[in-house]
Amino acid sequence: MKETALDRVSRALNLIPFIAANPGLSIVQIAERFDSTPAQISKDLTLLHMCGLPGYTHLELLDIDYEDPEYVSVLDPQVLDHPRSLSQTEALTLVLGLELLSEIAKDPTEREAISKLQERISKIIGEDFARAITIADGVVESPIMKDLELAISDSRFIQITYNSASSDTVTTRTVFPTDLFFKDGIGYIQALMKDSVEMRTFRIDRIIELELGESDPTFAEHSHSSSNAEIEIEIEMGGDGIFFLEKHNEIVTSSKEINGTFFLNLQVNSSDWIKRVISSWPGRITVVKPVDLAKEIEEITRAALQNYS
Amino acid sequence: MSDQKTERLINLTMALLATKRFLSKNEIFSQVAGYTGSAETKERxxxxxxxxxxxxxxxxxxGSHDPLFDDELGYRILESGYELNLGELTPVxxxxxxxxxxxxxxxxxxxxxALALVKIDAHSGSALREDFGNSIISLENETPLFAPLWEAITTHRVISFIYRSRSEAKRTLAPYGLTLWRGSWYLVGLDQDKSEIRVFKVARITSDISFESKSNNFxxxxxxxxxxxxxxxxxxxPTQFSARVRIGKCQSLRREGAVENIDGEWDRIKFSLGSDWLERILWFGPDIIVxxxxxxxxxxxxxLRSKL
Incomplete structure (x- = not known):
């Protein structure tokens, strides 16, 4: 989209206070922060150099030093020494972001600090605006979030007692968490197994107990991805395929729908898990391939039904 | 776009920010750089x-310079309205x-x-910011429709779209708001055909958003x-369940309910489950008998019969 004079004015008015508060950045660094190009920022600075207050002698003009593109500074910002106020959308972005942050911050003092900050910024937002967009419930809460964050930032091992849903077991193991992420409000960690150095994913709400262990900043270097072979699966199902797609989009490699029947190709690395996913799905799912898997799932369902006869 | 215009707008902003009193049009034309041409041109x-x-x-x-003579109006920009003022911000x-x-x-x-952060860094300087590590956490799933929905909500325009649940249908809606729940955005609004407030999962909208009215329609x-x-x-x-479960199996249910042993093969658990009860129970296949x-x-x- 072509830039208008207004876009440029808007950026220019923020450029001066930004550079004034962050002296010595390069043109390239400044361009990155403003989502612009170094050439454009140079043009902006050249233009701003000629702007100023009535009188327009060197005493009233903006004084910018950009001769060396590696070190830009503002010697006299005149009246542009403060950034512009946040727009309602900008303020809302921060307020909602802070709300999510406070949901995952488990320390009560941290939460209080975040909510105070939220209040300060909320003042910028009109009531109707604030009412129209909310966060209902960002995450499934977990009391061990704090320890997990600490373990990741300090490169520490953790010993976890974990309830694996796919194998229906509770086991204790030592792992090295490297990453924390959320999907559909549920927290997960990626961690290296201490013994095999294989990468695994654990659902945070299935960790029953956690104990922080020793630190080893170099352990992550040994990582290699899981050696589990990927299994390719083909399934067919009815109109509820749309909900299957939504819930399990990360394993679906392709999908098509013909007259209300969904044809899905899946790729998974745990046959235990996919057997349970398919046999617990309330609607009928036909496994076309692999044939062995189809048989096993049918046996599970038959055996379960046997329980009730 | 002309540099002249950009320059003039910046000069005007600066002049109006710098003045304590109202500047009349004539003062602006004579003092602020960039106003040239006939009186009419300058005016326009x-x-x-x-x-x-x-x-x-x-x-x-x-406003006016002189409370007694309000015939000549003047202009100014108040710092308090223009500037970001969040007070002192600590590094944390x-x-x-x-x-x-x-x-x-x-x-x-x-x-x-990103723009808000630029302003905040212009307010307090980025050198003070403490870095909490590189992990950037997002609790939001991807949604390409967010921007048009946001526009419709804030400008109060009626919209229509194709929505997919069990079947696909066109919906026409006065959009009231959006909410984020467990990673997904939900749209709430007055369904124009049903005259009722309805909730739509944005991820299930399969078309673009069409604007059906001008701004401020509702x-x-x-x-x-x-x-x-x-x-x-x-x-x-939630529903209360009682079930027999194989010893050593159904681990997640065991943590939620009271367990008593029956014999060498089975335990009995009493537990309660919400709307996902069916999947939770079927998950354990033949290891549970409700x-x-x-x-x-x-x-x-x-x-189970229908699945065979």
Whole structure:
């Protein structure tokens, strides 16, 4: 989209206070922060150099030093020494972001600090605006979030007692968490197994107990991805395929729908898990391939039904 | 776009910010660089410039020099309305703001978050910010429709779209609001055909958003509150179950209920489950036999039959 004079004015008015508060950045660094190009920022600075207050002698003009593109500074910002106020959308972005942050911050003092900050910024937002967009419930809460964050930032091992849903077991193991992420409000960690150095994913709400262990900043270097072979699966199902797609989009490699029947190709690395996913799905799912898997799932369902006869 | 115009707008902003009293048009024309041409040209230029700055959200005040003579109006920009003033921000607070600005995957909030952070860094300097590590956490799933929905909500325009649940249908809606729940955005609004407030999962909208009206076509009811309409926040009361489970199996249920041993093969558990009860129970295949409530047992039997 072509830039208008207004876009440029808007950026220019923020450029001066930004550079004034962050002296010595390069043109390239400044361009990155403003989502612009170094050439454009140079043009902006050249233009701003000629702007100023009535009188327009060197005493009233903006004084910018950009001769060396590696070190830009503002010697006299005149009246542009403060950034512009946040727009309602900008303020809302921060307020909602802070709300999510406070949901995952488990320390009560941290939460209080975040909510105070939220209040300060909320003042910028009109009531109707604030009412129209909310966060209902960002995450499934977990009391061990704090320890997990600490373990990741300090490169520490953790010993976890974990309830694996796919194998229906509770086991204790030592792992090295490297990453924390959320999907559909549920927290997960990626961690290296201490013994095999294989990468695994654990659902945070299935960790029953956690104990922080020793630190080893170099352990992550040994990582290699899981050696589990990927299994390719083909399934067919009815109109509820749309909900299957939504819930399990990360394993679906392709999908098509013909007259209300969904044809899905899946790729998974745990046959235990996919057997349970398919046999617990309330609607009928036909496994076309692999044939062995189809048989096993049918046996599970038959055996379960046997329980009730 | 002309450099001249950009330059003039910046000069005008600076002049109006610098003045303590109202500047009359004539003062502006004679003092602010960039106003040239006939009286009429200058007049038209100024009117447009004023509108442009207001479109940028800059509040230009109109008033009079002299309370006794209000015939000649003047203009100024108050610092208090123009400037970002969040007071002192501690390094930790700056880090929270930085994280909050980077939580978003939707383009609109990602862009406005980046701009907000530029302003905050211009307010307090980025050198003070404490870095909480590189992990950038997002609790939001991708949604390309966020920007048009946001526009429709804030400008109060009626929209239509194709929505997919069990079947696909066109919906026409006065959009009241959006809410984020467990990673997904939900749209709440007045369904124009059903005359009822409905909730739509944005991920299930399969078309583009069409605007069906001009701005300000409806008003947000004064008593409207998104929370009241979110079915997912008001789940049905859970059901109490009693079931036989194989020893050593059904681990996640064991943690939720009271366990008693029956014999060498089976335990009995009493537990309660919400709306996902069926999947939770079927997950354990033949390792569980639900004994009560009897209507749920019947339902399980039927589902299992239908799956074969």
């Amino acid at each position: 230029m100024f009117e447009r410039d004023k509108d442009d700055l207001r479109a940028l959200g800059i509040d230009i005040q109109v 607070e700056l880090s929270y703001l930085s994280l909050a600005s980077k939580m978003w995957r939707n383009q609109l909030f990602a862009d406005s978050g 008003e947000l009811p004064s008593d409207f509150s998104i929370g009241e309409h979110l079915v997912m926040l008001h789940p049905e009361p 004994e009560s409530p009897i209507e749920k047992v019947e339902e399980i039997r039927e589902i």
